[in-house]
Amino acid sequence: MQPFLCAALLSSAAALVAAFPVAARGLDEAAICARAEQRYVELYGHASADAEGAKVVLMYKYRFCPAEITVPVGTTVRWVNVDKRTSHSVIIPGKPESDRAFPEEIIEFTFLTAGDQDYLCGPHWETEKMIGMVRVEP
Numbered sequence: 001m002q003p004f005l006c007a008a009l010l011s012s013a014a015a016l017v018a019a020f021p022v023a024a025r026g027l028d029e030a031a032i033c034a035r036a037e038q039r040y041v042e043l044y045g046h047a048s049a050d051a052e053g054a055k056v057v058l059m060y061k062y063r064f065c066p067a068e069i070t071v072p073v074g075t076t077v078r079w080v081n082v083d084k085r086t087s088h089s090v091i092i093p094g095k096p097e098s099d100r101a102f103p104e105e106i107i108e109f110t111f112l113t114a115g116d117q118d119y120l121c122g123p124h125w126e127t128e129k130m131i132g133m134v135r136v137e138p
């Protein structure tokens, strides 16, 4: 590829990222969540999807992975902190903030009401937009 063409492609890619920051965040998130899953497997010896008794959401690098899940009513969600240093929490609006989960600790909550439930990480929702959603189906 000609160098000038390569530079043109790069600058158009940069323009695309600037125009669609959400898409850029999406790519970023996929890479971060893949790494989070690797961390989970290192720690627990199985895929997060194979956890027993709960639906696992990982907390890693100021993200919930996946940021959005759909579960049947009555499901327990288990947030697992796979970070090495950072602690996180879960705030479900209208309920008290969870205890902080330090690395390799968990937070659990059982969703008994159908509907879309946004939730936040107490220390990081404002600065890092660490926000998630559980869609609870009847």
Ligand SMILES: [Cu+2]
Binding pocket: 062, 087, 088, 089, 121, 122, 123, 124, 125, 130
């Ligand atoms: Cu957090």
